[in-house]
Amino acid sequence: MIHKSCQFQRELRLLTAKDFSRVFDKAFKVHNKAFTLLARKNDYNHPRLGLVIAKKNLRFAFQRNYVKRLLREEFRLKQSELNAYDIVILTRRDIAQLSKKDIISFRNNLFERFKKRCN
């Protein structure tokens, strides 16, 4: 049961354009320098994650992959602490100038603030 809470399977992701536009329509936001987080309550009993990593902000594919992996890993490990929300995380323009260390700290900051908002 414990290990199950650290999985990241298909049902934990936003899969279709409908899911995404549902969140974009009506969501509350959490910002910092690197990311924007949009969230909306869903009808399941688990959270779901969707990522929007714009090519405009991060030009090279390896950078985009790196950011995606960071966010996905954090979501995977923290999912039991999150409520049943559909979450969409967008990158912001300034992220291209940040170091890997900074990106990690901004990521942690984002999730902390999101948890506070939920509670």
Add this chain to the structure above:
RNA sequence: UGGGUUGACUGGGCAGUCGCUGUUUGUUGAUUUUUAUCAUCGAUUUUUCCUGUAAAGGUAAAGCUGGUCAUAGAGAGACGCAAAUGGAGGAAAGUCCGGACUUUAUAGAGCAGAGUGCCAGGUAACGCCUGGGAGGCGAAAGCCUACGGAAAGUGCCGCAGAAAAUAAACCGCCUGCCGGAACGAUUUAUCGUCUGGUCGGUAAGGGUGAAAAGGUGUCGGUAAGAGCGCACCGCGCUAAUGGUAACAUUAGUGGCAGGGUAAACCCCACUCAAAGCAAGGCCAAAUAGGGUUCCUGUAAACUUCCUCUGGAAGUUUCAAGGCGUGGCUCGCGUUGGAACCGGGUAGGCCGCAUGAGCAUCAGGGUGAUCUGAUGCCAAGAUGAAUGACUGUCCUGGACAGAAUCCGGCUUAUAGGUUGACCCACCUU
């Protein structure tokens, strides 16, 4: 040993924990297909009996067919679970070339357009590669080169310069002619030198320019000069020899065509149909719309018939009606009903991982590469996987992420391994 040139390989390792994704096997078995048996229900056919003038209705049996339930057998099998096993690159990048594949087009030929451009070979093909030639750079190994045509035509070439091309003559140089008068000689009016003008000759020298109609010469020649002649070099043409060829060498011959620019138009030779995996193929819900068939109803119109103030049949048009608005009436809104067919959207599946494949060995070839034998199967996602954390080791990890697939080119790249060659120095 140091410096240099040029190929080939590699692109952090190990252990543990957690995760993503493909494949295979096993397992559970939602669901589903099919067969058999039993039960039950319906349609239909035949027959029995009953009612009825008839049409028809009811009843029972048999045959056939379909649905449902149960049991048994066989098969498929989602989401899962478990185990095993695979999971980015040398450039995956740029999208610059060439192919495969798909759809469309296509008798053949031509024009236009685009591309290529020393020769030969390799290849599925290429603008790639290999070998060779020519030119250039370097002391050498070696490196670089869009390397066909300017003697088909057109365009462009500032400034300078006399002139930028059937040549011309600014300063010069030189013969002749007409003068001058300084000097020298003497034959006393002639010669030489100098000097002014002029008819000509000249292209050696100066000057301009990127370029001035080959270059060099203690050569000959001349009034001075000049390919005017000669020798050598260069160039053109011809021949021979070597080479598949590009080309090279040698000999003869011509005193010698000719400014540059063709990544300017152009000419010549050769090549090319177009669009791309969002190609393209298949399955296909809901809603809306299309077509075909059947059915219900009643009204109107028309036609035909009969026992003619009426009735029956047919055709066409239509919706009385139905449904919704809690029930009823009015009102309002909406609409014939059913079955089937085809197109097609969302969505899904295929295309899609066995290939101009890789490894080893043998053989042919200078080589690119080809042939044969044996062995191997090596990412396949789709809101898009190939990762995170911890420990440890070292030389402290660069550039950078598959998206239909191959062959190249170009660009980026920390460090490491290794072959060959050149030069210098030292030792023997």
